[in-house]
Amino acid sequence: MTWLAETAMLAHGWRRFLLLLVAGAIAGLSVPPLFVLPALFIAMPLWVWCLDGAERRKGLARLFGPAFVIGFAFGWGYFTVAFHWLGAAFFVDGGVMLVLMPFAILVLAALIAFFWGLASAFAHIFWSHGPWRIVTLATFLTIAEWARGHLLTGFPFDLLGYALTPTAEMMQLASVIGIYGLTFLAALLGLTPALIWSADGRPLTRRLAPFFLALAVIAAQLGYGYNRLEGTPVVERDDLRLRLVQPLVYEHADWGNVNPAAIIDRLITLSEMRMGPNDPGIEAATHVVWPESALPFFLSQYPEALARIGRMLPDGVTLLTGASRVPFEAAPGTPPFNAILAINDAGEIVSSYDKAHLVPFGEFLPFQEFWAQLGIKQFVPGAEGWAAGDPRRRLMQVPGTPPFLALICYEILFSGDLGDTQETQFLFNITNDAWFDGSIGPAQHAHHARVRAVEEGMSLVRAANSGVTLATDPLGRVTGALAPREMAVMEAVVHERLEPTLFARYRYWPLLVILVLGLLVAVASSRRRSRQ
Structure with a gap:
């Protein structure tokens, strides 16, 4: 020494x-x-x-x-x-x-x-x-x-x-x-x-x-x-049974080669299939969850999508899915939102959240004109970049669902800055880590998310496009997970939130x-x- x-x-x-x-x-x-x-x-x-x-x-x-x-x-x-x-x-x-x-x-x-x-x-x-x-x-x-x-x-x-x-x-x-x-x-x-x-x-x-x-x-x-x-006792909620779908939608990287009908076919097939003798199927779920980039197209390009989703969902079941959203009143050329949509069994969009914290170089380019001269663009397709939502609207209110905190991709990383957690009952995170398949990135991102659950004393439900899809209790213990690059579904339970932790209070x-x-x-x- x-x-x-x-x-x-x-x-x-x-x-x-x-x-x-x-x-x-x-x-x-x-x-x-x-x-x-x-x-x-x-x-x-x-x-x-x-x-x-x-x-x-x-x-x-x-x-x-x-x-x-x-x-x-x-x-x-x-x-x-x-x-x-x-x-x-x-x-x-x-x-x-x-x-x-x-x-x-x-x-x-x-x-x-x-x-x-x-x-x-x-x-x-x-x-x-x-x-x-x-x-x-x-x-x-x-x-x-x-x-x-x-x-x-x-x-x-x-x-x-x-x-x-x-x-x-x-x-x-x-x-x-x-x-x-x-x-x-x-x-x-x-x-x-x-x-x-x-x-x-x-x-x-x-x-x-x-x-x-x-x-x-x-x-x-x-x-x-x-x-x-x-x-610390943890208690499962009896009003929430989520069915998480990990679909491996690799078309997210090139919207020019997307076949909307084929992607919807895959998502519906996965959502309805039983992965084993103990899988209760979609009928036992209260919510079906599709991850970020599950729909790498605008719903206006395939208007039949909402109708097909409505036919897939049993009575009273809601779909929570990642999607790209452009407001109806938006002018042509308006950048879209990276959103979470809540769709009911009638095929109606009943709630939404727009991602507020965009990824630099992933969803927008700082000093865009300079980088464009070098032929560099943001990774996530979208010629005009992506618009940022209002961070004050992260608390999603979906009919028949306890209020939860909606977080897309790396928004889950911002400790102490997730949003209004007073009414929140659980953390809901969708992501697309397919960009980093084969690396330590997906496991690292998932671990960061688990620490947020511990900090806040709330369950975490996390749906990923290609891994790692998982659910935790309010103490960060994994209650179910899918392996990276595994096309599958899993059932997830949500626990009652704990009394506010010292970190959540102060x-x-x-x-x-x-x-x-x-x-x-x-x-x-x-x-x-x-x-x-």
Whole structure:
């Protein structure tokens, strides 16, 4: 360890950059569904030791100097590994898009790493050489993670806190402090091994104490989760039986080759078929659910669709489906909405929700004219892009159905910003992860969604086009799931929501207190260093 610490402290230039790039890539192995948690303990101390040896600059160079480059390099390695699965989407379109795949992933990872670079730079401003310096870095890193999850539409994939949620037991702490609180904890724990090495001659037992304390915190997290799972009763609702369809509609990528009648045939056949002797069939369902992109065409192109859906549905059964929607009063050329439609047994649309949080480069292009000159367009077909709905309308009210929170695709990622959860009885998420078939993306997306169920104390119902379709109880435990790329249906139950969790009540006020205390520690330790 002495050799490694001294190497990191004395490294500079491209050698330090490469060292941190590799360390960040190792830390990236901690993301779902890999969950190599020891990778954080191995990699993150290098960040601390490099900051220990970083040159101090003045003025603006202090903000974008060596400390910034240290955090940027670590983040670039981390996010390149964490986001590598996004490259699978380029294989769908092929051509020039496939050529751009490595460039696009590296550029995206670099843009996100900019936040970690700033966290490193600000931490170095308040840097000290005592044990409190890891609190300083963990504080600014958490602020950076919150910022990248909210600024410029937000991109909260693979927050560092997800490394502490590999099991249902460890996941339960999210009900108290949320995923950003877990991010602070993961950063602090991952940085702790840096304190084992010290140049001040402290006894080994004192230097090992913080590391063993970190292990004790993880044990306490497991214990809390076990007690919550064992001591929290969950009750199934008897008024909801959902039939989730995973149809593998790959025509979503090219609307020019869509045969609406054939797609409706497939969806109806799947909805009505029995997958085994214990499958009660569509007659036992209260709702049938088709995922996002299940209908990769406008219903006006195939007006018979609503009539066929009405004939499929038994009396009192409602279909909830992903679809593209253009308001009747819209002018020609108006961008469509990515929507959820509720259709009753008479073939009538009785409720809808329009996706409010669109995916950058997926459903809209920032600086569209510039990218168009390079031949780049958004992945989801739609020449004029897609329109964003009203985020205040996420609570869907469907006749005969308890109110639920409608979330399309990655809208489920935004912890604490899902919408009005006071009246919500369960979380309803439809998605199309077929863009990322064969990668870790679908499993990662599904895991993020499970953590939202724990935070809010509500059941999650999630229907995916090609995986992962699943349902959970309010504690995030999976009650049923379909494998990726499995064309099948499954029955899903919904549980009564729990009493509001601490996170649901107070959101990030406890985290704010922690961050303020962390900033006070940073200032105090920095002033103490200056006096010394």
